[in-house]
Amino acid sequence: MSAGEVGRGAPPERSTSEEPWPVRVVSQKIGAWIARLGWVWVDGQVAQISRRPGATTVFLTLRDPSADLSLTVTTNRDVLDAGAPELREGARVVLHAKPEFYAARGTLSLRADEIRQVGLGELLARLEKLKKLLAAEGLFDRARKRRPPFLPGRVGLITGRASAAERDVLTNARRRWPAVDFRTVNVAVQGPSAVPDIVGALKVLDADPAVDVIVIARGGGSIEDLLPFSDEALCRAVFACRTPVVSAIGHETDAPLLDYVADVRASTPTDAAKRIVPDLTEEVRLIGQARSRLERAVRNLVDREQHRLDLFRSRPVLARPQVMVDQRAADVTALRDRAGRCLEHRLSGATDDLRHTLARLRALSPAATLDRGYAIVQRGDGHVVRAASEVAKGDPLRVRLAEGELTATVDG
Amino acid sequence: MTEKTKDEQLSYEQARAELASVVERLEAGGTSLEESLALWERGEELAGVCQRWLDGARARIDTARQKPEE
Numbered sequence: 001m002s003a004g005e006v007g008r009g010a011p012p013e014r015s016t017s018e019e020p021w022p023v024r025v026v027s028q029k030i031g032a033w034i035a036r037l038g039w040v041w042v043d044g045q046v047a048q049i050s051r052r053p054g055a056t057t058v059f060l061t062l063r064d065p066s067a068d069l070s071l072t073v074t075t076n077r078d079v080l081d082a083g084a085p086e087l088r089e090g091a092r093v094v095l096h097a098k099p100e101f102y103a104a105r106g107t108l109s110l111r112a113d114e115i116r117q118v119g120l121g122e123l124l125a126r127l128e129k130l131k132k133l134l135a136a137e138g139l140f141d142r143a144r145k146r147r148p149p150f151l152p153g154r155v156g157l158i159t160g161r162a163s164a165a166e167r168d169v170l171t172n173a174r175r176r177w178p179a180v181d182f183r184t185v186n187v188a189v190q191g192p193s194a195v196p197d198i199v200g201a202l203k204v205l206d207a208d209p210a211v212d213v214i215v216i217a218r219g220g221g222s223i224e225d226l227l228p229f230s231d232e233a234l235c236r237a238v239f240a241c242r243t244p245v246v247s248a249i250g251h252e253t254d255a256p257l258l259d260y261v262a263d264v265r266a267s268t269p270t271d272a273a274k275r276i277v278p279d280l281t282e283e284v285r286l287i288g289q290a291r292s293r294l295e296r297a298v299r300n301l302v303d304r305e306q307h308r309l310d311l312f313r314s315r316p317v318l319a320r321p322q323v324m325v326d327q328r329a330a331d332v333t334a335l336r337d338r339a340g341r342c343l344e345h346r347l348s349g350a351t352d353d354l355r356h357t358l359a360r361l362r363a364l365s366p367a368a369t370l371d372r373g374y375a376i377v378q379r380g381d382g383h384v385v386r387a388a389s390e391v392a393k394g395d396p397l398r399v400r401l402a403e404g405e406l407t408a409t410v411d412g
Numbered sequence: 413m414t415e416k417t418k419d420e421q422l423s424y425e426q427a428r429a430e431l432a433s434v435v436e437r438l439e440a441g442g443t444s445l446e447e448s449l450a451l452w453e454r455g456e457e458l459a460g461v462c463q464r465w466l467d468g469a470r471a472r473i474d475t476a477r478q479k480p481e482e
Contacts, residue, residue, distance in 0.1 A: 295477060302469045305424070309462045312431055317438035318459065321452045324438075328445055 024103075031101040034108065039098045042110065043118075044071075045192040046091045051077070062110070065092070066233030068196040073097065075112040084117035090191050090224070092118040120223060127230050131257055134232070139239045140260040148244040148264060148276060152212035154181040155276055156205030156243065158198055161186035165217040165269040169248070172273030180277050183211060189218045194228035199237045206241045213276050214241065216258065217248040217269040229256035238262055248272035370402035419457060424465035431458040 015021040021029075044062035047070055051058050058080050060073040073095065084093060097112035134140060155173065159166040166184065173180045185204060187197035198216065205214050216238075218229065228234065229249045238245050239261050247262035248269045259265040266272035316323055362368075366376055377385045378398045385391055391410045399406040419427070434455040438448060 295473065298469075298473055302466055302473070305428075305462075306466050309428070309459065309466065312428075312435060312462075313459050315435050315439070317435055318452065318455050321449075324445070324448045324452065 027101070027103045027106060030106075031103055034099045034101045037099050039096060042071075042095050042097060044093060044095075046087060046089055046093055047192050049087060049089060051080075059109075060112075062093070062095075063192040065192070066195045066199070066231050068193070072107075072109040073112050074100075074109050075115060079113060080115055083115040087115070087117060092123060092227075094118055123227065124223070127227075127257065130230070130232055130235075131260070134235055134257065134261065139235060144239075145263045146244045148213040148246065151177070151278060152180070152276060154183055154208070154210040154212060156201075156208065156211040156214035157182050157184040157217065158187055158201040158205065158214065159184065159217040159269075160189040160219075163189065163217075163219060165189075165219045165248070168219075168269035169215060169217050169273045172270050173277050176273065176279040177277035178280065181210075183208065190221060190225040190228060195231045195234050198228070198234055202237050202241060202245075206243050211243055213244050213246060215246045215248060215266075215269075215272050215276060216262070217272055218250060219269065220251045220254070226250050226254055226256050229258040231257075234258065235261045246272050246276060366400075367402070370400070373402070375406075376400040419461050420464075422458075422461055424462060427458045427461040427465070431455060431462065434458065 015025075042062065043065070045065050046060055047063040048061040049058065050060075056077050058075050058077050060075065061070050062073050063070040075095075075097075080087060083095075084091070087093070094116050095110070095112040096114040097110035099108060100111045101108055138144065157166065157169055159169065166186070170182060170184075173182070183205065185201035187201050188194045189198075202214065202216075205211050216229075218226070226249060229247075235257050238247075238258060244263040246264040246266055247256075247258045248266040248271065249256050249258055250268075252267040255265075264275055266275050313319060366374070370376070376399070378400070379385055379391060380396050380398075383390065385397070391397070393410050393412050395410045397408045397410060399408055422430070434451050437443060438451050438455065443451060
């Protein structure tokens with residue numbers, strides 16, 4: 001579709017190097033193209049307002065809430081006063097406008113015929129809606145959250161320049177772990193440039209391989225001040241971060257959406273410092289404790305076993321082995337004594353017997369009779385002759401006297 | 413492997429267990445003089461092994477404790 005007519009004959013369909021279009025034609029065509037957008041409702045944040053006294057036209061710079069983009073808005077003072085009285089910089093507005101190409105200087109701006117200031121209520125309502133949306137998308141899922149390292153090599157810190165939050169995080173972390181290494185990126189922590197600054201800082205720190213955890217810290221502030229920390233683009237950027245993110249925004253009670261999407265929610269900057277680094281003195285104490293318990297346990301074991309060994313060694317069978325030998329020696333001596341006693345007993349018995357039998361022998365023995373002059377006559381066969389009839393004449397006889405013997409023969 | 417080194421191979425628990433049984437048998441009595449003497453000698457050997465294990469353990473603890481902090 002060719003551009004609209006410009007008074008004289010329509011310019012040729014296409015401009016060529018031989019027949020170039022004059023500036024007026026080009027700017028007119030641009031104007032036409034731009035006008036094609038028509039009326040739009042625009043959501044943005046007022047970065048600047050310039051109201052020159054007496055002038056009917058007011059110029060605004062409108063910024064995108066998340067991106068680093070802005071447009072100039074021209075409007076009539078009445079429109080402004082009607083829709084958004086005492087509009088301040090940083091306010092969130094919704095305006096009804098159409099793009100206008102100001103041919104004279106070739107500039108573009110939005111011509112607004114209605115401006116409404118977005119009230120806090122409405123802003124919070126939008127925030128709730130966004131919260132549900134992000135939750136539904138799973139940006140808040142606990143399972144997706146990553147645990148920051150117990151001891152980070154380097155901590156990325158995104159906070160306001162020389163802010164209380166920055167001081168709290170740095171001093172507390174250093175007190176706990178003096179060797180902690182920080183890489184701080186200072187950003188605007190409220191107003192229109194907050195979100196783009198923070199998102200930019202996130203990208204830088206996330207790309208730094210040495211950074212193991214990123215802390216976004218801001219002190220307390222009004223609800224408006226904290227709104228950037230519920231911004232959708234920021235939440236998605238944090239969610240996309242590979243490095244774990246700790247959110248430490250405002251006071252304990254503040255809970256911007258960043259708290260839900262971050263890997264760790266710290267209630268305050270100081271709390272964040274406590275969560276990202278261990279307490280050195282505490283860790284040293286714990287290690288010391290562990291070492292002493294280790295030593296105690298192993299020493300107790302050795303002492304207990306030593307005690308048991310000593311018990312064994314003190315048992316008589318081991319401690320005084322002589323007992324075994326003495327015992328047996330005692331048995332032997334006892335036996336020997338008994339043997340001795342038996343012997344004596346028997347000997348004396350025997351001697352008594354001997355004496356008796358000797359006595360009896362002697363009593364029976366003819367010696368005494370022989371002494372008295374008698375003699376024992378025996379026949380050849382040894383038979384003691386008691387009667388003359390037992391022998392006959394000529395029998396040999398043996399006559400035993402007290403001393404010696406005789407042989408004789410029977411005469412008759 | 414001589415008797416000595418075989419003993420040194422005994423773990424502390426094995427040496428102590430055998431020592432316990434030697435003491436039991438000695439205390440039960442009824443063993444010959446020769447056996448009792450042999451048992452007693454065995455008991456002393458085993459007690460020596462156990463003591464060396466414990467002294468070794470104590471020494472290791474002490475050296476570990478004195479190792480300068482890395």
